Amino acid sequence: MDTENRIAISPRPPVDDTLAARIGRELFGAEGPVRELGSSQDRNFRIDTAAGPRVLKVANRSWGRDTLEAQHAAMRHLTRKDPGLKAPVPFADAAGVEIREYPVGDDRLLVRLLSYVEGRPLTGVGYLAPEVIADLGEVSGRTCAALADFDHPGLERVVQWDLRHAEEVIARLHPDIRSADRRDTVLAAAAAAERALAPLKPLLPMQAIHGDITDDNVVGPRDQAGRIRPDGIIDLGDLTRTWRIGELAITCSSVLHHRPEAPLAILHAVRAFDRHVPLTDAEIAAFWPLMVLRGGALVVSGEHQAKLDPDNPSVLEPIENEWRLFEVAASVPFAVADAALRAALGREPTPEQQAMRAVLAGCTPLFPGITHFDAVDLSSTSEALHAGQWLQPQSDARILAKAAVRSGAAATRYGEFRFTRTPALSAEAPQTCALGIDFRVPAESDAVAPLDCRVVAADAAGLTLDSAAGRIRVDGLQHDLAVGTPLARGQHLGRSDGRGLRVQVCLSDALAAPRFSDGVHAPAWQRLCPDPSPLLGCALAAPDADADGLLARRKGTFADVQVHYYHQPMRMERGWKQYLVDSDARSYLDMVNNVAAIGHGHPRLAEAVHRQLLTLNTNSRFHYAAIAELSERLVELAPPGLDTVLLVNSGSEAVDLALRMAQTVTGRMDVMAVREAYHGWTLLSDAVTTSVADNPNALATRPDWVHLASAPNAYRGRFRGAEAASGYASEFRALVDDLAARGRPPAAFIAEPVFGNAGGVLLPDGYLAAAYAAVRAHGGLCIADEVQVGYGRLGHRWWAHEGQGVVPDMITIAKAMGNGYPLGAVITTRAIAEAFKKQGSLFSSAGGSPASCVAGLAVLDAIRDEGLQANAARVGDFLLARFAELKARFPLIGAVHGMGLYQGVELVRDRDSLEPASAECFAICERLRELGVVVQPTGERNNVLKIKPPMCLTQDDAEFFVAQLERVLEEGW
Known part of the structure; x- marks a missing residue:
């Protein structure tokens, strides 16, 4: 043929x-x-x-x-x-x-x-x-x-x-x-x-x-x-x-x-x-x-x-x-593909590459008279890059110049993922891995040829040398050499004028090597562009972040019950405002951290706690100003009648304390709660936690003094739509009346005023008013768990219970209150607090400590002075409108819940049966991570994207998130 x-x-x-x-x-x-x-x-x-x-x-x-x-x-x-x-x-x-x-x-x-x-x-x-x-x-x-x-x-x-x-x-x-x-x-x-x-x-x-x-x-x-x-x-x-x-x-x-x-x-x-x-x-x-x-x-x-x-x-x-x-x-x-495959498969570099690396290791330093360089840290953990300095133009050059003034000679680190190159918002992994070294030496320092070589490029920017160690590029060097000039090892090469220099090696003369690589391509490029530290006479390679190795160490000593996000989690070492940054210096938009209400790395909070720790940090049994100031500020924010504050370490402890107070004051044990709720992990807060997503045995292991009403979810609960308000209210009244008739009237009723665990589901209008009235009719107390949903996060109101037109007997708060610092509180009436006092005194080691109190004050100041509650309302409304547009286009979105910056996008496989799209939700979160967004599933069925970012989230950030979610819904996951 x-x-x-x-x-x-x-x-x-x-x-x-x-x-x-x-x-x-x-x-x-x-x-x-x-x-x-x-x-x-x-x-x-x-x-x-x-x-x-x-x-x-x-x-x-x-x-x-x-x-x-x-x-x-x-x-x-x-x-x-x-x-x-x-x-x-x-x-x-x-x-x-x-x-x-x-x-x-x-x-x-x-x-x-x-x-x-x-x-x-x-x-x-x-x-x-x-x-x-x-x-x-x-x-x-x-x-x-x-x-x-x-x-x-x-x-x-x-x-x-x-x-x-x-x-x-x-x-x-x-x-x-x-x-x-x-x-x-x-x-x-x-x-x-x-x-x-x-x-x-x-x-x-x-x-x-x-x-x-x-x-x-x-x-x-x-x-x-x-x-x-x-x-x-x-x-x-x-x-x-x-x-x-x-x-x-x-x-x-x-x-x-x-x-x-x-x-x-x-x-x-x-x-x-x-x-x-x-x-x-x-x-x-x-x-x-x-x-x-x-x-x-x-x-x-x-x-x-x-x-x-x-x-x-x-x-x-x-x-x-x-x-x-x-x-x-x-x-x-x-060559890049070959190096990538070899790295991915654990193969050694080619024999030719190994030989060239050996030659490089034995070279003469470019500046023989300089024996030490001060290594500059530009990684995501660098102390020089706090408070958003990483976003300032030319920050790396300024830091390097400052170090050189201090020590005479300074250099960046090869292979370091430079935080200074990290964009705040990016759907693609940025090129942050340094494939060369930037350095400064004193003016008039003489440079020599590191080994026998030939000049193959010469211009005002610098020189390119062809050698047995590969192509060597030296930028910033003052020289008078011409292309084709042969040089012997140690021969004069040029001179520094005191400004920035850079050196990079590439083992292939056919490649135009980039100065930086992203994390995916870095293993390949680092094989082709080896560490040029020998050219400076000292080790200047960054330590390996080794996220996988660190995860193995974590699993070796840290209990698995304390779970982590993602199957293969990134190593997260930096936070700034609404961004999280991993060890590859990649920034992720944080759509899930309601703990960091005023944002990560807030300078005002850090400085306040730093000053206080240098001054005094003890416990609330001592007398100091911060504890009175914080208590006064909280009472000012509370509804009339709630005039007394108890400070603790966490939200779980706050809920535990509120329940204990209710049981003590009323002399009863029984408590009303709702299904599908999360309140904490201490003995009492866990007793009223009914979410099987957190504990598959939650319902089977409830003590007999906890009595459950249906989850007041008008979208997928027992009562839906127009009948939800009356249906849930009637059911609740009947349950309380039945308990009272059996001689077990409840000491308290606890619920989130917005159903946070379900993804920010708003309760049916009038539900809490009816529930509170039913409990109070039998002498019980009402607890509003505002740990997640309160503190200005809803934007249009400071407390979530305001939307239900009620005033609780106790409010529990934490999370946002300390912006990650251990701080929680119960706000109640003087009468309840005094009645509780009869059983003895209360003490919490970190709750109410001077450092905790100044942290709490700094958070309140930031929310007020930076207009974060108003921002939550404005950006939250924008998100709701954009989510509604996506819902109209994509049947996978069954409902959009919430308000302000506590929202949930509920995913379903069928809008009639409401079959939860749980696996899809996890997969979408993994895909969003690839696109630079951190978000996680929530809800009893893990089918709701929980949207509860730091309250400093901007409209540009919100648009970026919606754009990436739209892309995933269009392209798949």
Whole structure:
């Protein structure tokens, strides 16, 4: 067969549903409804027979019988070798024949009947989660491993998708590309890939491969979050004997158009594949050039097939995705991809790279007369970057210059994720990892050549030197050297003028190395741009943050019952206002930390506590001004009649104390609470905590003195809509009256005035008024748990209970009260406090300490002076309006709850049944984390996005959050 015929593609067979039904019936006795399945070259039809679904495959006339026999043999081989891997199997006709001929026009086409592999393909899916990409690699690796010992005469064929022939396919079909620029780009990329592959080809292992394990040709079930999880393969039409690494390259290339912004997301698949088929060094080096060739072959073949078969949607629809795939593959330098794979798989650098690093380690320092540099800390924990200094332009240069003045010579640290480069809001990981070192030395300091080298670039900015240690770039050096100048080790290079200098090394002369990298690409770039500390004569590398190692240490000594957010949590070491920053110096918008009401790292709070700790910190049994001042401020904010304050350590302790006071004052034990509520973890606060999300046994382990009313949730509770107010009120009155009739009138009723644990659900109008009246009618007390929902967070009111038109007997507060400092309180009446006093005195170690009190005062001052309550109202209203817009577009959003900066976006799978979308909620939170937002599920069913950020959240921040949530709802999770 000549070259042109070997790679030419024939149009699909002219077979429609009616003819397919006749073929299936006549040849295989397969009868039932027929539906065509997509294919670029064959015709595939699903026939729903009485025995189950089957696939009728009418082969393209270019396929030979031996090829199809090889596919059938491979199917049976896969089933034997890996029974857990789902794959099609062939059926025979009544005479035991699996491959039949059928006349269509002038052709006699080969026809087969296969089993239908249940599951959904990834075709049409937008975003692919890391778990899904890993599944693709798992399926590809298992298939490749199972086929390792498979052989058949039908494998020895030339197929256009065999990457050994990709350059030939591109050369033959590229004229069909309509755009001249695109034609040139594909040809240039293919030529570069072939040059990289040339020395590797003899080293690449050969075997039978499936050849098309892609998003279109894998299937799987949906998981609980609605994501398709590949666990089976279909369509062995590209089965051939070729390079083993081609299997992985073809699989990974199909991921690129799903994640064009993150090409290295394919590493999830690579790691999974490598567990089944360990890659050789040659395969690792060949992998990305083959990705480029696969992309090139796809686009030229797609354009050619569209010309042959212009009415085939299976050809026309994927073309732009294929172009996106090719463009992403071609954008990654081969050396970077190679280094990324080696790092991800735990392989050593190449021998050449190791040799160059050894040369670098033995070089002469650029400035032999300077033996010490003061290392400057620009990480996310740097003390020089408190109070928002990280957002100031040129902050790193100022800090470096200041250090140099102090010590004579100063330098930044290689490999440090610089906080000074961190944008506050970013959906993409910023480039913060330093691949070089900035430094300052005294003016007139002489620099020398660190080793034998040659000048390859010289300009006013500095010099580039070619050496056995790679390319060395020195910026800021004053010199008079010309390009081409050879230099011996120790020869004069230039002089410092006292301003900033920079040095960087790159082991590849073909790369334009960036100055900084993001966290994903950093392992690759750090292999290509090694630590240049030897050029300065001292160690200037930043310590490894090692978030995974730290997590292992945490798990080794810290009880698992104290859970952490996220499956693989980032190492969070900095907070500023409404932002959290991890050890990679990536900023996340914090939409969940209602504890930090006035924002993280607030200077006013820090300074107040710092001063007090330097002065005095003892306990409330001593007499000092701060405790009186804080108590007075709290009483001023409380409703009339609540004039007495008790200070404690936390919200749990505040609730515990309020319940104890009620039981003591009334002389009763029984307490009324509501279902699905969280109040704390101490003995009494846990007794009234009924949320099974926090404790699966919460309802079964309640003491008999706790009596529960229905959760007053008008959206999904027992009473809904217009009947909610009267329904819940009537039920509550009946419960209290029944308790009283049985001689057990309640000592107290405790509830959040806004249902915080459910995601900020507003209570039905009048509910608390009716409940309070019922309890008070029998001599009980009413406790408003404002630990989460009070303190100005609702914006339109300071206390949540104001929205219900009631005045409680006790208010419990904490969280926002100390902005993370241990502080809580009960505000009540003098009469209740005096009655409680009769049982003895009260003492709390940190509650009411001088430091706690000044923290509380600083928080109140910040809320007042910075207008944070008004901001909560304004930004909260904006969020509610934007969430309403999303709800109108996305059925997954069942309801939007709350007010101010305590809101909840409730996710449901069906708006009628209200089936909670719990798994989707967790998955969406994970996806939002990738996009720079920290948010978490809440509610009894973990299906509500809890929106309770610091009260300094701006409208720009809110718009960023909504934009990222909208993106996730559109693209998937």
